[in-house]
């Protein structure tokens with residue numbers, strides 16, 4: 001008896017429902033910024049989270065090369081709690097805390113681990129976590145792992161959240177957690193109202209700024225700074241894999257919080273530190289992000305213009321002002337059909353299907369980057385409309 005045959009059956013079911021995911025070999029175009037190479041074809045890259053176009057910035061690559069040349073080691077070879085806490089970790093964390101106007105910061109291997117480890121360190125049995133239904137999977141997984149009560153409120157529905165907070169008076173500790181910019185919808189969280197509820201109900205507030213750092217705030221600090229609520233957010237999480245163009249993540253907050261996480265965040269304690277070259281790359285990227293005003297302004301302009309062009313053509317564009325522009329296709333099959341048509345027009349953009357998004361709201365998500373020019377995106381908008389017609393999404 002083949003005890004693993006159930007997997008074949010499950011995979012067949014995924015395939016039949018157009019829900020199977022596969023890995024496609026992808027390279028970057030050396031000559032064209034904001035483009036990628038797939039199957040021998042050069043495609044406009046509207047898939048990546050490289051919001052500021054820094055993933056191929058020469059100064060960041062040089063900082064990483066410099067660390068390798070200085071023989072810092074290709075790997076850290078130990079957890080930070082042992083001997084993996086090499087330079088420039090401490091300088092980087094001091095700079096991150098100053099940038100976020102908080103007391104302290106802690107670098108993690110990636111955003112997934114930062115969310116998982118932090119939530120689990122903050123809450124446990126007898127506590128309650130109030131989480132927006134559209135929060136990132138790493139938040140959901142952190143809550144499940146923590147064994148705290150998982151209270152999901154309707155997306156951005158602060159009345160629903162308040163109703164649930166009222167009912168939770170038996171919880172020992174309460175944590176409200178939200179993405180600031182939602183990764184699959186591109187809209188933003190009602191941070192002012194969440195701060196008010198945090199105060200009224202004595203809850204901690206954690207904000208995941210994965211898609212907002214680099215993009216919002218006077219020096220790219222994120223949406224908490226742009227909305228002037230950074231003092232009230234107890235825990236700020238950000239990742240270096242998106243606008244920073246590198247890899248890794250941080251949790252920033254009070255000195256007490258960071259001291260606690262150094263002791264209790266298991267992905268930090270029980271996992272090897274990021275390679276020193278990566279920490280050096282992040283450090284350089286942080287300097288660039290803080291002064292990348294032109295890139296931020298350009299990104300904001302192209303995002304507004306691109307949204308407007310698609311909406312005017314009759315596509316179902318989800319509301320927001322971020323560089324994440326989702327267009328609803330409906331069924332998973334329709335979203336895949338649109339992707340295929342886009343590829344024929346030289347555009348790469350991912351179909352986002354259930355269970356990542358609710359059934360019936362499968363979509364194609366366009367992610368813009370400061371590396372894209374006005375002209376390239378204007379042409380892309382026209383191609384997207386043609387592709388939508390071909391795919392039968394636009395009558």
Ligand SMILES: Cc1ncc(COP(=O)(O)O)c(C=O)c1O
Pocket residue numbers: 110111112113115136138179183208210211239240241248249
């Ligand atoms: C909102 C959000 N949080 C966390 C993460 C995880 O970050 P990382 O890619 O650094 O693991 C992501 C990445 O997709 C994200 O979109």
